[in-house]
Amino acid sequence: MNLEGKTAYITGGARGIGKAIGLRLARDGAAIGILDLSVEAAATTVSEIQALGVKAAAAAGDITDYEATKAAVAQLQDALGAPDILINNAGIDKAEFFVNTTPDQWAKLIAVNYTGFLNSSHACVPLMIERGGGAIVSLGSDAGRVGNSGEVVYCGTKAAVMASSKALARELARHKIRVNCVAPGPIQTDLLAGLHEAEKGKKIMEAVANMIPMKRIGVPEDVANVVAFLVSEDAGYLTGQVISVDGGLTMIG
């Protein structure tokens, strides 16, 4: 894909899927702005992206905090210019049966996964409208489409991101901004590794890999490749869609 001259902001771009998206969009020629809690990891990722020959910058920020998100976006704008592309990627998860969870845990999941999506979209959309168009891709999840045991609240937050993205796609089409989601199945990242206690997690993942028609857990690059398509001109007539990236695990119609 050719993204030369484009600028992409990625929340949670310091590691995992967000980092793979940053590296991929950079290879396609985009300048990359990373908004992440983790300053150190973000700085390392920025160096790796700059080594590919494109501009990159990081801004520390917590997407659960509206003012902090706006300040971080302003910092990225100073460094790189306004965004053409926004990737709402930052998210958290922890597997636990619903009856064993607490309202504080629900509030944290909702704050990062859904309010964070609202905050970063609200901070960036006016800049994209002013720029005359763009593309937003947000990280939903297969779990938010089919439900997952141990992820009752997480599933709700991801369903909310996917539903709001469709509504946003309708509002922003007139501004030439396309809004889509990817819904990954299990992808090998620190988040996935931290879902369960190590030995139990290994057994669950072996069983899940066996259920996947392609017989493997995904890697961050599997998601990044689809995101690169969705933000490119090749997807110019595609908006309001949710694309599962899961080796055929759910095959939702």
Ligand SMILES: NC(=O)c1ccc[n+]([C@@H]2O[C@H](COP(=O)([O-])OP(=O)(O)OC[C@H]3O[C@@H](n4cnc5c(N)ncnc54)[C@H](O)[C@@H]3O)[C@@H](O)[C@H]2O)c1
């Ligand atoms: N890994 C999977 O199996 C999987 C599957 C489906 C969907 N997803 C979604 O993909 C996205 C990325 O997941 P990942 O596996 O790469 O996770 P990860 O934990 O490896 O990376 C998440 C990044 O987000 C940042 N972050 C977390 N909270 C933040 C906050 N409040 N403000 C700013 N940054 C914050 C972290 O510092 C980290 O760099 C998430 O939205 C996740 O829900 C992941």
